[in-house]
Amino acid sequence: MKTLDRNARGVYLITVTPFADDGALDLSSTDRMVDFYLERGATGLTILGIMGEATKLTAEESRIFVRQVLARVAGRVPVIVGASAAGFAPMRELTASVMDLGASGVMVAPAPTLRTDEQILAYFDMVSDTLGPQVPWVLQDHPVSTGVQMAASVVTRILKNAPHCVMLKHEDCPGLAKLSAIRAADANGDIPRVSILAGNGGGLFLPEELGRGADGAMTGFAYPEMMVGVCQAHASGDVQRCHDIFDAYLPLARYEQQPGIGLAVRKHLMVARGAIASAMVRRPGPRLSASDVSDIQRLVQRQDKRLQELGAAA
């Protein structure tokens, strides 16, 4: 099993959970999906997040899915499991269970009821207490889904208080100034170094986020090679190339980022790419119309053309 630590870099894929057309877990697609991500350069996986339809699984299904992913990954990259829960007893239970199965760490977002800075800080003290000293964890800052706004100063205080929180999943928007502020806090020694992976708008600000000090991306866009290519170009210092790759994928990435139907778009693309067998989303969930599918086809064709040109120019 790969360890999750403060120096994690690269592209962590937020995986979908593949279902068969009848809604059952599709374990064979789970294997193909893992291969698909790793072959395209993923340096980590994050499972059972919002886009993984975690809340629509039974406890038993969750365990089966986690076990399948871990078996297929076979220790090649770290696997993070979403562990946000309405209470600490279920959070402890879920965490213990997935760490036993071989997960590298868990990811926790603030409970939707939190409002004041004090409440948020107290909550993450309890999270630290619940997870204990053996479990590296990721702080997920995603106000769109939680409704909880954490100021940069609050995030740094959480990171200071929580010795085992080794990574920040940065998804606040506008978030560039916040990312700069948090990175500055570890740069000047206020807090220990933390890995920051950016997921804002599903990666829609990735080049700029890398420019502010992000270590990579944690997002689920159906073309992982976009994030991998952008990160590599950035690492090599080629800012224009970084934007060129990003821009080539942006029209489709934007379409996949529509709230509500985004997950259906993503699964549709993954089926088209051979990564999973069915685009099934469990209820309640979106369905694509013929017009949506035709929009996607046009965007994919145009993207293919741009990628060819980009290759030629490279």
Add this chain to the structure above:
Amino acid sequence: MKTLDRNARGVYLITVTPFADDGALDLSSTDRMVDFYLERGATGLTILGIMGEATKLTAEESRIFVRQVLARVAGRVPVIVGASAAGFAPMRELTASVMDLGASGVMVAPAPTLRTDEQILAYFDMVSDTLGPQVPWVLQDHPVSTGVQMAASVVTRILKNAPHCVMLKHEDCPGLAKLSAIRAADANGDIPRVSILAGNGGGLFLPEELGRGADGAMTGFAYPEMMVGVCQAHASGDVQRCHDIFDAYLPLARYEQQPGIGLAVRKHLMVARGAIASAMVRRPGPRLSASDVSDIQRLVQRQDKRLQELGAAA
């Protein structure tokens, strides 16, 4: 096992979940609590609701608690189990499990993400589909906790569409006009007769709600005899007596209804009354201060005096 049906009346207690001082489930207090409620005239119990700290229990703890309550009740009154869940697979799993154990039905509130009438109606069609034809269920209308506003016309449409929804837990506020409208809909044959139990503000409008056609109360005030007495006086046609009993308890009921610390007040009172051993609330949860405790003592003493006078006048 007692069946839950459209003619249910009386007082269904929203139970707490008793913990020991160390936070573990307290099964012996669970038995005492069941006795406490039934001895004071409860005609039903509702377990694993919000005030039952359901989200703070592990799956295993939930099963143990449900089993303990059902064993102690031993079929004397119906037991309803909260089954609101973020997804339908866990809702189906939980429901099957508790019905197997002997529950009489489940209670479901709308998912917090729902907004439009169409979304709400579609959601409850899926709930009906998930629960199936064997499980009688209760529709919980509690906008304060869910954020979902259901118009009276939406509630009646849900009731019309869902043949196995036999009860409405009415907790919208202002809700008297809504209660009148829904009762009118079954009175004039638009929908089948439905049992309506009122829980608004923990029973703070009970006399008026009975006046609008409620069949009783579903709430958790630490003095169940208040709701029982109010319902009996109402049933006997003695409106003044109904209010006299209610008014005697109102100052303390109001104090117990404070959002945030209400559950701590309730458990404190239940300890004082010998119903449970510890006032422990699992984290994150409120703690009472010395001033809170002194407020409660004063209110209890004054209530005792009023109840004596009321007895004398009875």
Add this chain to the structure above:
Amino acid sequence: MKTLDRNARGVYLITVTPFADDGALDLSSTDRMVDFYLERGATGLTILGIMGEATKLTAEESRIFVRQVLARVAGRVPVIVGASAAGFAPMRELTASVMDLGASGVMVAPAPTLRTDEQILAYFDMVSDTLGPQVPWVLQDHPVSTGVQMAASVVTRILKNAPHCVMLKHEDCPGLAKLSAIRAADANGDIPRVSILAGNGGGLFLPEELGRGADGAMTGFAYPEMMVGVCQAHASGDVQRCHDIFDAYLPLARYEQQPGIGLAVRKHLMVARGAIASAMVRRPGPRLSASDVSDIQRLVQRQDKRLQELGAAA
């Protein structure tokens, strides 16, 4: 004109805005209402708040109403004007206008968009800047209407930063611990003494709030003599009498506090008491049903009886 200062005590009435049946401002009722409040012992008035339907008035109507109230009060008690606004230019304009007319100060709540402690503190620095050194002002802490949760530590920091904020309108719930904490902060010299008037639930926790150090009430219950009597009994050290008076009014006060139709109940009661001519609420606004009116009548009759008994026992 009476000054608003840090030692303000007693009962500030949140006034309604009287309209004629056709919806026009009713200035003659405005005079009667002012007399009604002052004759019953109000030590201040607060106009153009939420329950004053401020947002439903044109700018010209607001000016006319403020002028009428100030003329009738004629300097006998301080008059506070609600000045919460979506922007600082309109806040400055409104404040200048009402101070010119003779108001004693203004009341400001946090903008509904604020979330983090930093945002809230920065906002009130701008409020201070906008109002300037000549205008005493009241901080309104009312999460139910604003959606903004301010921790006790944030309120004390605002009070520390804002030398001209002389009063706190305390309406958070649960709020007793918060009230204790803020009072402790001025008691031990962390912040200058501030007047704290309680308005929680329209006064539904007044006896307990006085016990925690509130200087009085700011609320709009149609029986101002309740708040006046409770405050006087508290001031004289007679805690039981304080509760006796409170309890006598509680069943009706509770009914008037229903969200949504509360203002219609209040205006109905004020018409019945001869304080205003019409119960008209401007659209969009609630209307009472025959059942509502009958509920109110019963509650008033029962209250009259209790008050008689209380007088006999006094």
Add this chain to the structure above:
Amino acid sequence: MKTLDRNARGVYLITVTPFADDGALDLSSTDRMVDFYLERGATGLTILGIMGEATKLTAEESRIFVRQVLARVAGRVPVIVGASAAGFAPMRELTASVMDLGASGVMVAPAPTLRTDEQILAYFDMVSDTLGPQVPWVLQDHPVSTGVQMAASVVTRILKNAPHCVMLKHEDCPGLAKLSAIRAADANGDIPRVSILAGNGGGLFLPEELGRGADGAMTGFAYPEMMVGVCQAHASGDVQRCHDIFDAYLPLARYEQQPGIGLAVRKHLMVARGAIASAMVRRPGPRLSASDVSDIQRLVQRQDKRLQELGAAA
């Protein structure tokens, strides 16, 4: 004055409100801004919207700004004024005032307190009643700012009930299915034909929205020629050209659409383009950092290059 009617097409610019560095209204920049928009092909203007900082203006400033814009436009294109207000009396007052000055119509969004379909429909009946038969108006559907979700069926019912609502500003997301449904409703005669202008994400879905039947765009991107070019290409049936133009501007448009700092980015770009003199945003408002400015410069340079290539390929 140009009339606003059901056949309106093209690009309506959501204007900013130009301020001088000291925060005062900048009327000379107002003239330049009007010229800038019209020279680039705007077929209408919308003023005093959210991005126009309407709530930060005094009533007098609003009047001055409206008068200045109308004078400069001199009847060449329709001018719509935002008239959403917390009450109907101010809405009527503002509408009468701006129509007197020569506006072509007003735009109204649902009040943030509305939740159920019934409440929303009743609200817009009151809006119709308030605006009367002389004022053409635009329904603004923007859940991100109002928090109000209107189902497609609700929008069509509003349009059916309101004979003078001639235009829909479509800003719900995901919104393509909704747009299709509303367009279908007028195509099949359920409702009268209505002009639909798309503003989703500031135009980030414009090509797809035109494909679903939108008549054009209403948005404020600092490069109006993007929207104009996209609409013209679409009208001429050249879908690829439509996307080519759109894609060329997308990376910058995306950056300008960041919530929170978007308006500062827009004003910065408009200063750079000579449309206004100062990027001043009134408090509380965002400020750009040096890193933000450097991001923008890079995006503009890359955009200029793409536009050159696009011209060459045209």
